[in-house]
Amino acid sequence: EDKVVQSPLSLVVHEGDTVTLNCSYEVTNFRSLLWYKQEKKAPTFLFMLTSSGIEKKSGRLSSILDKKELFSILNITATQTGDSAIYLCVNTGNQFYFGTGTSLTVIP
Amino acid sequence: EPEVTQTPSHQVTQMGQEVILRCVPISNHLYFYWYRQILGQKVEFLVSFYNNEISEKSEIFDDQFSVERPDGSNFTLKIRSTKLEDSAMYFCASLFETQYFGPGTRLLVL
Numbered sequence: 001e002d003k004v005v006q007s008p009l010s011l012v013v014h015e016g017d018t019v020t021l022n023c024s025y026e027v028t029n030f031r032s033l034l035w036y037k038q039e040k041k042a043p044t045f046l047f048m049l050t051s052s053g054i055e056k057k058s059g060r061l062s063s064i065l066d067k068k069e070l071f072s073i074l075n076i077t078a079t080q081t082g083d084s085a086i087y088l089c090v091n092t093g094n095q096f097y098f099g100t101g102t103s104l105t106v107i108p
Numbered sequence: 109e110p111e112v113t114q115t116p117s118h119q120v121t122q123m124g125q126e127v128i129l130r131c132v133p134i135s136n137h138l139y140f141y142w143y144r145q146i147l148g149q150k151v152e153f154l155v156s157f158y159n160n161e162i163s164e165k166s167e168i169f170d171d172q173f174s175v176e177r178p179d180g181s182n183f184t185l186k187i188r189s190t191k192l193e194d195s196a197m198y199f200c201a202s203l204f205e206t207q208y209f210g211p212g213t214r215l216l217v218l
Binding site for chain 1: 141143150151152153156164165166197199206207208209210211212
């Protein structure tokens with residue numbers, strides 16, 4: 001059965017900390033892995049990963065994919081309170097498979 | 109900043125009624141999607157649409173659901189006979205190189 005598992009389910013850190021969010025997957029006909037940030041309403045696209053070992057960066061956020069071990073990580077450095085959100089990992093195989101998300105809370 | 113728009117923002121309907129949710133994707137985008145999120149649960153994929161036809165659909169997307177791109181700009185999701193369990197936030201998204209989500213339509217079926 002295709003699935004996407006994210007860990008941890010929730011995380012509370014202090015501003016300035018670095019966090020690593022994990023996503024492991026078992027998906028038929030893998031095509032890409034997507035990361036989103038969901039605050040109050042619609043998810044916001046962060047990254048699309050298709051190739052192993054190539055890090056994508058956007059400011060304090062970075063992500064990498066390991067297609068051999070079937071996982072991806074999302075790193076956030078120097079966290080800010082505005083990073084508080086649910087981070088979703090999505091795998092596109094035959095369908096889009098959403099993980100349950102990691103709820104990140106950054107406290108001042 | 110390009111954006112996907114959705115209307116209405118909220119819809120309340122009676123069980124068994126038909127609803128049409130509307131989306132205007134970003135104009136040069138080629139792939140379109142519908143997702144839903146039941147309150148307190150994770151986002152679920154419904155359907156993807158490319159080149160004027162469905163490219164993929166999930167088990168949720170049964171015969172009660174249909175999608176259309178009637179005029180080259182709007183992208184609609186129709187639920188023929190709504191059930192209580194269809195109550196959810198419905199998100200439209202479109203993709204060219206980056207995927208953008210609309211703000212969602214909150215559907216409440218009574």
